[in-house]
Amino acid sequence: MRQLSPHTGPELKLLVLWVTTDCNLRCRYCYANGGSNAKYMDWQVAKKAIDFMINHSRSFTVQFAGGEPLLNMDLIEKVVNYTQGLNVCYQLQTNATLIDLKMAMRLKQLNIGIGVSLDGLPEINDYLRPFSDGKGSTIATITGLQYLGAVGTRVGLTCVLSANNVEGLPRLVELTSYLGNIEGITFDVLRPVGKARENDVRQANPRLAARHLNAALRRADEITDQGGRKVKFREVEQVKYLLSTKRIRQHHCYFDTSQMLVIKPEGDVYPCPSLTSFPEFYLGNIMEQNFSKELPVNLEKAKKLIIYPDRCFTCPERWLCGGPCLAQVYTQRKLSDKINLTGCVIKKVFINYVLKKSRLTHNIVSKEKPKKAKTAAQLKYIQ
Secondary structure, eight states: OOOOOOOOSSOOOEEEEEOBSOOSBOOTTOTTOTTSSOOBOOHHHHHHHHHHHHTTOSSEEEEEESSOGGGGHHHHHHHHHHTTTSSEEEEEEEOOTTOOHHHHHHHHHHTOEEEEEOOSSHHHHHHHSOBTTSOOOHHHHHHHHHHHHHTTOOEEEEEEEOTTTGGGHHHHHHHHHHHOOEEEEEEEEOOSSTHHHHTTOOOOOHHHHHHHHHHHHHHHHHHHHTTOOOOOBHHHHHHHHHHHHTEEOOOSSTTTTTOEEEEOTTSEEESOGGGTTOGGGOOEETTSTTHHHHHHHHHHHHHHTSOOOHHHHSOTTHHHHOOOOHHHHHHHHHHOSSOOOHHHHHHHHHHHHHHHHHTOOHHHHTTSOOEEOOOTTTOOOOO
């Protein structure tokens, strides 16, 4: 059995393999421009990336992304088989439209954690996430989720918040409860890059986002009180964990700690999936001979490109929040004169919700010195 090599340099924790840029959907806000100029990662690039991680980490997660990663399922299987016996976990983010019973069984056998993207009910999701022929994709996504449920696979649901779908959040909660195999909902704030700029899909108004998210939380509580399936929210579970353990959430994600690599199909490397359209964040190519030697310096340069918002240093919720999404901070400052605070506002909604539910105050919680917490990527749903 192979063992992970001792790590040198930064101990990397997350490898995002962008196994294809091809996609069967044409989401109106896709920052990856999925389906345009389709490229597929080959085994040589994937193996080089995996071997690099083995030499720079004692344990790590491989996330298969795209495009639609299931379009390159053979490569995914090859990566999983190659890393058997190592301390490696697997995740996959999919639109689920390609999942039938056979695919659901394959994914279960490979022990891959599944995240499914869904932005609302058909009248919303069909507009935001159509097939390449313009037809709606919602029914196909729900069917895929049901196939996953049929083989006993629980999934995480990812919803991208935009001006188009915030009003429908309570109904998305109802659908989530009905489906039954959703472990929890994660909300990502729309990034104003890629197709979002081309199609004029806009970020949600912070005030409206807060109002409708509060309504969604209330609806989730009503469903539970009425005997329905409980709907979890990732941010709620993270805040509950921090309060119960008296810990500090220091970072938003592995990009903050320079522990993530994103590998595009031809081997180009970036520190974050949302920053691959900005050449200033290019870290090199995984196939280059000097890549390993230059990586620590390049990761540090990438971090220095982002100016941390002043407001975050004095925010009383900073220890529960973990700070902003640095990719959001950079893209907004790069492409707009205005800073959208939706990401900040929705975190505060979740924090206030948990504090109210637990009947705790910051004064009560802070009597004991908080401990350091894990990164957001390490904090998982509490079972």
